[in-house]
Amino acid sequence: MLELTQHWIQRITAGESENDIELASMMSAIIDYGDDHDARAMYHFWSAQRQQHVQVHACLEPMMRLGDTELGRELYRHIFRDGILKDDMPAELLHVIGYLGVDEALDRLVHYALAPQADWQQQQAACLGLLHLPLPHLDLPEPYAVRMIAALEHIWGQSLFHEFLPALSCKLGMSGGAEGLEQWGEQTASIDCNAGLILGIAMYGSSQQDRLRRILWNPIWEADSTGTGTCVWTYLALGHVGISLTVLIDDLKQALSQEQNEVVVRHQASALCRMLNLKLDYRHQPIRWLNRNTDSLTELYRLLYGWSSAHKDDSVSGLLAAHPALGSFYMDEYETLRQRMELAVQYEVNADLLASGLRKKHRK
Numbered sequence: 001m002l003e004l005t006q007h008w009i010q011r012i013t014a015g016e017s018e019n020d021i022e023l024a025s026m027m028s029a030i031i032d033y034g035d036d037h038d039a040r041a042m043y044h045f046w047s048a049q050r051q052q053h054v055q056v057h058a059c060l061e062p063m064m065r066l067g068d069t070e071l072g073r074e075l076y077r078h079i080f081r082d083g084i085l086k087d088d089m090p091a092e093l094l095h096v097i098g099y100l101g102v103d104e105a106l107d108r109l110v111h112y113a114l115a116p117q118a119d120w121q122q123q124q125a126a127c128l129g130l131l132h133l134p135l136p137h138l139d140l141p142e143p144y145a146v147r148m149i150a151a152l153e154h155i156w157g158q159s160l161f162h163e164f165l166p167a168l169s170c171k172l173g174m175s176g177g178a179e180g181l182e183q184w185g186e187q188t189a190s191i192d193c194n195a196g197l198i199l200g201i202a203m204y205g206s207s208q209q210d211r212l213r214r215i216l217w218n219p220i221w222e223a224d225s226t227g228t229g230t231c232v233w234t235y236l237a238l239g240h241v242g243i244s245l246t247v248l249i250d251d252l253k254q255a256l257s258q259e260q261n262e263v264v265v266r267h268q269a270s271a272l273c274r275m276l277n278l279k280l281d282y283r284h285q286p287i288r289w290l291n292r293n294t295d296s297l298t299e300l301y302r303l304l305y306g307w308s309s310a311h312k313d314d315s316v317s318g319l320l321a322a323h324p325a326l327g328s329f330y331m332d333e334y335e336t337l338r339q340r341m342e343l344a345v346q347y348e349v350n351a352d353l354l355a356s357g358l359r360k361k362h363r364k
Contacts, residue, residue, distance in 0.1 A: 004030055040067070042059040095128045113168075202238075240292075256323055
């Protein structure tokens, strides 16, 4: 177990907030460098705190990211009473036990994914957990996959629905496929439910690159919305299907150069800025096998703010300033992003140099 894990536990025990910036950064490092021993230490600490009626939610992610199936089964044995999640158990545990591959939890996850009385958090957590488990046609009164297909067919095309159920469309082999999910989002779905549709499309893999680019750039999807949290799932979806942020930067540069529709250009400028900020900020891995964006921050910075020559400012910020219909808001947003990226590039370069030095030392 990392010494950092013990130090984090000691400071939380002493009464410090898990939301403290230093402790949150420590937790990120624990997740990056810890192992199953750290996961189990977090589990024991979380269990002890819960017995004192204190919830330490920050423990859940390292339990999920670093834990093993044995830990997942231990959780599974303790979080339900008569098949129902105990009142003092957070909904996120449904996600955790699926992520850790607890096959025997399948029945309970299907229940919470489909139950009308399940709240939004329970439904989302159950669906994310189910993405990690097989859905076999078992010899039960009503096989799991059949029940879920029927539930999806029932809500298909509705405006409001269990938001993350469509994320299972590929896994369930729904006949509408990714094209059907896109039509659903454009024709009838409420923007409050778009995250599950976007994630569902991404589950069909790299063949969906063009479709997801269309969705990102189409204002009616509000794929960059922070109010609904759709922006996070859009960012993850883009990375999973292999869409480089460099391609999106080129898309915006072309739109600015060609003076396309003002509404579309405004949306593209805002959406790209949101995706780049998430590149800097987002560290979670809600789906174990999800492909992550691997773009170099140094390269992204050059494409955003570099000039092609000393006499021509064709950077994104320069093109924004020259565009007749765009106000100073977008320039301010990209200037703030520039400052943040400069710090991140320095960190990336230092990390690369450190890793290179360690590799050379190891070879000696």
